Amino acid sequence: MKSYEVVILGGGVAGGTLAHLLRRQNKTVAVVEDNLFGGTCPNRGCDPKKILLSGLEVTQTVDNMQGNGISGHVSVNWPDLMRHKRQYTDPISNAMQHSLVSDGVDTYHEHAAFTEDGYLQAGNNLLSADQFVIATGQRPKILDIVGKEFFKTSTDFLNLNEMPADVTFVGGGYIGFELAGIAHAAGAKVHLIHHNSHPLKQFDSQLVNEVVAHLQAIGVDVQLNTDVNAIEKQGDRYCISGDDKFKLTTDMVFCTAGRIPNIDTIGLENMSIDADAHGIIVNNYLQSSNRKVFAMGDVVSTSRPKLTPVAGFEANYLAKHLNGNSGKINFPEIPTLVFGQPSLAQVGLPSKVADDNKHYLLITNDMTKWYSYHRLNEPLAKAKVVVDRDNETVVGATVLSNHADYLINLFTSMIDNQMKIDDFNQQILAYPTLASDVQYLI
Numbered sequence: 001m002k003s004y005e006v007v008i009l010g011g012g013v014a015g016g017t018l019a020h021l022l023r024r025q026n027k028t029v030a031v032v033e034d035n036l037f038g039g040t041c042p043n044r045g046c047d048p049k050k051i052l053l054s055g056l057e058v059t060q061t062v063d064n065m066q067g068n069g070i071s072g073h074v075s076v077n078w079p080d081l082m083r084h085k086r087q088y089t090d091p092i093s094n095a096m097q098h099s100l101v102s103d104g105v106d107t108y109h110e111h112a113a114f115t116e117d118g119y120l121q122a123g124n125n126l127l128s129a130d131q132f133v134i135a136t137g138q139r140p141k142i143l144d145i146v147g148k149e150f151f152k153t154s155t156d157f158l159n160l161n162e163m164p165a166d167v168t169f170v171g172g173g174y175i176g177f178e179l180a181g182i183a184h185a186a187g188a189k190v191h192l193i194h195h196n197s198h199p200l201k202q203f204d205s206q207l208v209n210e211v212v213a214h215l216q217a218i219g220v221d222v223q224l225n226t227d228v229n230a231i232e233k234q235g236d237r238y239c240i241s242g243d244d245k246f247k248l249t250t251d252m253v254f255c256t257a258g259r260i261p262n263i264d265t266i267g268l269e270n271m272s273i274d275a276d277a278h279g280i281i282v283n284n285y286l287q288s289s290n291r292k293v294f295a296m297g298d299v300v301s302t303s304r305p306k307l308t309p310v311a312g313f314e315a316n317y318l319a320k321h322l323n324g325n326s327g328k329i330n331f332p333e334i335p336t337l338v339f340g341q342p343s344l345a346q347v348g349l350p351s352k353v354a355d356d357n358k359h360y361l362l363i364t365n366d367m368t369k370w371y372s373y374h375r376l377n378e379p380l381a382k383a384k385v386v387v388d389r390d391n392e393t394v395v396g397a398t399v400l401s402n403h404a405d406y407l408i409n410l411f412t413s414m415i416d417n418q419m420k421i422d423d424f425n426q427q428i429l430a431y432p433t434l435a436s437d438v439q440y441l442i
């Protein structure tokens with residue numbers, strides 16, 4: 001048996017970040033990872049997705065400019081784009097593990113599970129610790145329907161050697177919308193099937209409707225209020241069926257109906273750790289019902305968005321907390337973003353708070369004709385900003401445009417710093433840039 005001050009289950013964003021920070025405090029630390037070091041984000045999540053998104057960005061930019069000084073179309077060469085992605089992703093896991101080892105962290109490339117007597121089993125190794133931290137993340141949820149074995153996942157999509165001619169995504173959340181955009185740009189006929197009338201339910205419904213209408217206009221088959229209940233293999237293809245005689249034949253079906261926490265095989269019952277369907281239940285100190293076990297990142301049961309920067313923030317908090325800082329965790333605003341062309345981004349209070357509360361002013365702008373968007377002839381650029389009338393500060397923003405990522409970070413910073421609108425406007429910002437547009441939005 002080997003003893004440590006802290007043993008971390010899961011070497012993803014949260015686990016890896018915490019391990020490095022604890023080493024700065026000279027603690028003895030082990031990380032147990034049963035798959036790829038670095039976890040979801042750099043191997044099968046954010047980063048590979050965004051590399052594949054380049055195909056959409058480049059083709060869309062060229063298409064938008066047709067007849068406006070640019071002629072000739074470009075197309076995505078999927079195998080080449082995949083090779084470009086793999087050049088980045090293939091070395092990641094070894095590099096991350098190596099970085100942990102060089103920092104003095106003991107790494108175990110094994111499945112981690114608690115034993116009945118309170119230790120952690122990692123393959124043939126038995127580990128003890130003053131404190132354990134669970135950071136095992138989530139995995140794709142597979143809908144329990146007839147033929148569920150034919151479902152592919154986002155991980156499969158991000159590793160496709162060839163893009164099939166016709167692909168279907170079941171579930172209209174972040175992943176469904178993002179991957180649908182990427183597949184469409186790569187030349188596939190894309191179907192996006194969603195069970196109710198509210199895809200991307202976390203976002204402003206009017207702007208979500210605009211995203212859906214845009215996808216439909218460019219040829220993506222978006223079907224709402226459609227419950228899929230069976231998949232049948234027919235030769236090389238798949239027949240999907242559902243309520244109201246819904247039937248669709250496609251080459252590949254991806255389940256994008258959410259993710260579930262990796263908690264079922266880690267022996268939570270042996271440590272009396274409480275959990276629910278959304279993950280491990282923690283208090284304001286990220287501490288579980290077992291006082292010597294903490295949890296962070298995607299595996300925590302929370303209504304907060306499960307995102308890479310949130311996992312990193314929690315790891316930073318826990319590093320301080322395990323070093324004696326007794327304060328509760330206190331989250332800043334968390335911006336969320338569905339990447340695409342356009343992207344849809346949101347932070348702070350939703351636009352609808354201004355509907356029946358005179359304390360808030362909603363400023364809505366269609367920016368499509370503004371020079372920043374006219375320049376590249378972008379078809380859709382809108383923003384809704386919620387202002388606190390008394391304090392004269394921005395308290396919420398939703399942006400729909402190809403550059404929503406940039407603007408949403410600016411708004412996040414303004415909200416976190418409670419920056420007065422007048423103070424923002426007192427700055428001289430480089431012009432003409434997206435940032436210099438902001439004074440016209442607030």
Ligand SMILES: Cc1cc2nc3c(=O)[nH]c(=O)nc-3n(C[C@H](O)[C@H](O)[C@H](O)COP(=O)(O)OP(=O)(O)OC[C@H]3O[C@@H](n4cnc5c(N)ncnc54)[C@H](O)[C@@H]3O)c2cc1C
Binds near residue numbers: 041044110
């Ligand atoms: C397709 C996709 C796209 C995404 N895009 C974005 C984005 O654009 N922006 C964003 O902010 N977030 C995005 N996310 C979410 C982001 O990836 C996660 O929020 C982030 O990775 C969470 O980090 P984590 O460390 O909590 O979990 P993970 O990164 O999932 O790490 C958990 C680790 O634990 C390991 N593990 C699990 N069980 C065990 C066990 N029993 N023993 C040992 N190891 C175990 C896993 O193998 C994994 O490596 C995306 C996710 C997906 C799936």
Ligand SMILES: NC(=O)c1ccc[n+]([C@@H]2O[C@H](COP(=O)([O-])OP(=O)(O)OC[C@H]3O[C@@H](n4cnc5c(N)ncnc54)[C@H](O)[C@@H]3O)[C@@H](O)[C@H]2O)c1
Binds near residue numbers: 170198227256258339
């Ligand atoms: N850009 C980003 O930041 C980003 C990108 C991808 C993923 N993520 C993270 O990963 C998490 C998981 O993403 P996701 O897209 O898998 O989950 P999600 O919760 O965003 O979306 C799942 C969608 O599937 C729908 N759904 C559920 N059951 C269904 C059914 N039976 N039939 C059809 N649709 C059904 C839900 O209503 C929901 O809209 C996100 O919540 C987010 O935290 C973030």
